[in-house]
Amino acid sequence: MTFRRRTAPTSDTLAGVPRPRTYKTRAIVLAHFDLGEADRIVTLLTPADGKIRAVAKGVRRPRSRIGGSVEPFAELDVVLARGRNLDVITQVGVAHAWLRLRDRLESTATAWYLGELSDRAVEERAGAHPVYGLLRRACQLLDDGMAPGRVARWFESGLADALGVRPELDRCVECARTLEETDGFRWVPVLGGVLCDDHPPPPAESMRISLDALKLLRAYRRFDVEALAALRVPPPVEAEVESAMRRYTRHALEREARSLGFVDEVRRPPRPGG
Ligand SMILES: [Zn+2]
Numbered sequence: 338m339t340f341r342r343r344t345a346p347t348s349d350t351l352a353g354v355p356r357p358r359t360y361k362t363r364a365i366v367l368a369h370f371d372l373g374e375a376d377r378i379v380t381l382l383t384p385a386d387g388k389i390r391a392v393a394k395g396v397r398r399p400r401s402r403i404g405g406s407v408e409p410f411a412e413l414d415v416v417l418a419r420g421r422n423l424d425v426i427t428q429v430g431v432a433h434a435w436l437r438l439r440d441r442l443e444s445t446a447t448a449w450y451l452g453e454l455s456d457r458a459v460e461e462r463a464g465a466h467p468v469y470g471l472l473r474r475a476c477q478l479l480d481d482g483m484a485p486g487r488v489a490r491w492f493e494s495g496l497a498d499a500l501g502v503r504p505e506l507d508r509c510v511e512c513a514r515t516l517e518e519t520d521g522f523r524w525v526p527v528l529g530g531v532l533c534d535d536h537p538p539p540p541a542e543s544m545r546i547s548l549d550a551l552k553l554l555r556a557y558r559r560f561d562v563e564a565l566a567a568l569r570v571p572p573p574v575e576a577e578v579e580s581a582m583r584r585y586t587r588h589a590l591e592r593e594a595r596s597l598g599f600v601d602e603v604r605r606p607p608r609p610g611g
């Protein structure tokens with residue numbers, strides 16, 4: 338004999354499993370736009386539910402209780418009520434504000450870039466623990482003052498892992514032989530990593546990379562973040578790896594991130610020889 342649990346009036350039922358009408362989650366705001374006179378639609382990244390689009394009602398009124406909190410690049414504790422189309426944010430607490438991240442334009446621009454990558458990489462209503470963890474840590478590192486370029490490369494490298502498209506850095510992607518220090522290397526995102534010089538260069542989206550750049554790419558894979566922050570790398574090598582990881586990420590997500598223009602714009606051009 339079975340007992341049917343009485344469903345509370347505040348619950349609805351999906352496939353026989355009662356779902357509470359409201360739920361609580363940690364979340365990072367990835368994007369928002371204004372709706373009507375006082376509301377705002379937000380895209381939240383959450384660990385267990387991936388992306389959630391939700392309405393924050395009345396947040397643009399001066400006396401809104403939750404208004405100031407629903408901003409990008411803070412970690413929030415959010416209570417949502419399930420809605421027919423969009424869920425509604427009913428309570429917000431700030432778990433981590435990361436205020437110093439906003440003090441520097443390049444850190445802010447980088448956070449937008451990483452947020453956009455997260456938005457692209459994660460589906461709605463699907464578990465996103467690895468990407469959530471990466472973005473959360475990246476915001477923390479930017480807030481701590483780590484060089485934004487290092488944080489971005491660390492994130493891109495981790496994102497490739499999270500997406501299951503970790504680049505091959507030790508063997509040639511074509512003939513599978515172990516790469517030697519005396520080899521010439523070509524970075525070929527479409528083939529998933531490094532190609533040795535025994536092959537004709539593929540036409541699209543490939544670039545030559547130096548041994549030092551290859552070593553730095555490996556460091557992003559193998560070193561912990563404290564070791565990465567402390568690395569001393571000549572700017573041209575850093576630039577090579579930036580170009581390589583951007584191409585790789587663009588290939589993995591099938592599109593260029595719009596916010597990269599912002600990152601490049603706010604970054605001061607390096608002084609010649611400096
Ligand atoms: Zn080869």
